[in-house]
Amino acid sequence: MEIKKSRFKRCDLLALQGRFDSSTAPELERALRASLDDGVFHLVVDMGQVEYFGSAAIRALVAAYKECRRWNRGDVYLAGLNDHIRHVFELAGLLPVMKVYEDSTAAVGNF
Amino acid sequence: MTQEYELCVSSSFRNLGQIAEFVAERARQAGLDEAQVFDVQMAVDEACTNSMEHAYGGREDGLVRVCCYVEGEDFVVRVTDYGASFDPSAVPKPDLAAPLEKRATGGLGLFFMRELMDQVDFRAHPTEGNTVIMRKRRKRRSP
Numbered sequence: 001m002e003i004k005k006s007r008f009k010r011c012d013l014l015a016l017q018g019r020f021d022s023s024t025a026p027e028l029e030r031a032l033r034a035s036l037d038d039g040v041f042h043l044v045v046d047m048g049q050v051e052y053f054g055s056a057a058i059r060a061l062v063a064a065y066k067e068c069r070r071w072n073r074g075d076v077y078l079a080g081l082n083d084h085i086r087h088v089f090e091l092a093g094l095l096p097v098m099k100v101y102e103d104s105t106a107a108v109g110n111f
Numbered sequence: 112m113t114q115e116y117e118l119c120v121s122s123s124f125r126n127l128g129q130i131a132e133f134v135a136e137r138a139r140q141a142g143l144d145e146a147q148v149f150d151v152q153m154a155v156d157e158a159c160t161n162s163m164e165h166a167y168g169g170r171e172d173g174l175v176r177v178c179c180y181v182e183g184e185d186f187v188v189r190v191t192d193y194g195a196s197f198d199p200s201a202v203p204k205p206d207l208a209a210p211l212e213k214r215a216t217g218g219l220g221l222f223f224m225r226e227l228m229d230q231v232d233f234r235a236h237p238t239e240g241n242t243v244i245m246r247k248r249r250k251r252r253s254p
Contacts, residue, residue, distance in 0.1 A: 019131070022160045023124035052131065054156050055219035066212050084149040091226050092219065093207035 003031045010111040011042035011077075013104055017049035025056035032064040041067070041074025042111045046104040048080025058092060065098060075099065077107040115180040122163040122173035122192070130159050130177055134188060137179040141186040142249050150227035151188065151247050157220035158190040158243045166194030166241055176240075185229070185246040196235035 001018035012035040020028055035043055043064065047053065061076070068074035079101045081089065089095050101107035118133045120126035134155045138148045159175055167173035176191040202218045224231050230246040 019128055021124065021127040021131075021156055022164065023127055052152065052156070054153065054160065055223060056160065058219060059216045062211065062214070062216060069212055084146065087146075088153065088223070091223070092205070093214075094211065097211045 001027065003027060005031060005035070007040070008108055008111075011044055011108060012038075012040045013044045013046060013108055015046040015049070015104065019052045020050060020057035021052060021054045022056040025054070025060050028057055029060040029063075032060060036064065036067055043068060043074070043076045044079060044101075044104055044107040044111070045076060046079045046107070047082075047085060048103065050080075050082075050085060053085050053088065058089075058094070062094070075111075077101060077110065079104040079107040113181045115178055117176060117178045119174060119176050121171055122167040122175050122194075123171040124160070124163060126175070127156055127159060130175075131156055133177065134179060138186055138247075141179075141181050143186055143247065144250065147186075147247055147250070151186065151245075154224045154227045154231075154245050155188050155190060157223050158188075158245065161197075161220055161243075162190060162192035162194065162241070165197055166192040168195070170194075181249075182246075184249055186249055187247075188245045189242055190245075191240045191242040193240040196241045199233050 001024040004015040006013045014031055065076040068076050077099045080103055081100055116137050118130060120129060131152050135148050135152050138151045162175050173192060173194050178189040180187055199221060202221050205218050205222050206214055224245060228245040229248045232244045234242045
C-alpha cells in the first residue's frame with residue numbers, strides 16, 4: 001500500500017496504490033486529514049493502482065468529502081476507478097454524487 | 112461433499128491481506144469469474160473485519176476461521192469467530208436516499224456482504240462461535 005501526494009496550485013493529488021482494507025485505511029485517513037489541516041479542500045484521489053477499497057477506506061473518503069463540501073469550499077474528485085471498484089461505489093450510492101474522471105490529469109485540470 | 116479449505120488467523124487487521132489471497136485462490140479454483148472473485152473477496156474482507164473489530168473489540172488475540180468449499184452450484188465461505196455475538200438485524204442499513212453530506216457511515220460492511228453475495232446467513236452458538244455463511248452462485252459455463 002502506498003499513498004503519494006502532490007500539491008498543485010489548485011488542489012492536492014493523492015495517488016493510491018495497493019490494498020485499502022481496515023489495516024491500511026487509517027493511513028488514507030491521515031493523508032486526507034493532512035491536506036484538510038493545511039486548508040486544502042480541493043482533492044483528487046487517483047485510484048488507478050488500487051487493488052481493493054473496503055468500507056473503512058470508503059468511510060475515510062466520504063468523511064473527507066463531507067468536510068471539503070462544507071460551505072461549498074471544495075470537492076473531492078475521483079480518477080481511474082476500475083470496473084469492480086466503480087460497481088462498489090455505485091452500490092454505496094457514492095456515484096454519481098462524487099465526480100469521477102478517467103485519469104488524474106483530467107481531474108486536476110477541472111479544479 | 113467436496114473438499115473444504117480452511118485458513119485460521121489471529122484477529123489482527125494485518126491478516127486481512129492473507130485472507131483475501133486465500134479466498135481469491137479458492138474462488139478462482141471453483142470457477143468464479145474475476146468480477147465474482149472480487150465480490151467474494153470484498154464480502155469476506157468485510158465479514159472478517161466485523162469479527163476483528165466488533166466480536167473481538169479490536170483485540171488481536173482472537174481466532175478467525177475462514178472456510179471455503181463448493182456446495183452444488185454455490186461457492187461457500189464461512190467466517191467464524193469466538194467473540195461477542197451480534198444481531199445483524201440491529202444494524203441500520205445505510206440510508207442511500209439521503210444526500211451524501213448528511214449520511215451516517217455505519218452499516219456499510221454488512222450492506223456490502225448482502226449486496227455482493229447471493230445469500231448471507233448468521234449463526235451464533237455458545238461454544239461453536241459466531242458464523243456467517245456466504246454463498247455465491249457459480250455461473251454455468253456455456254456449452
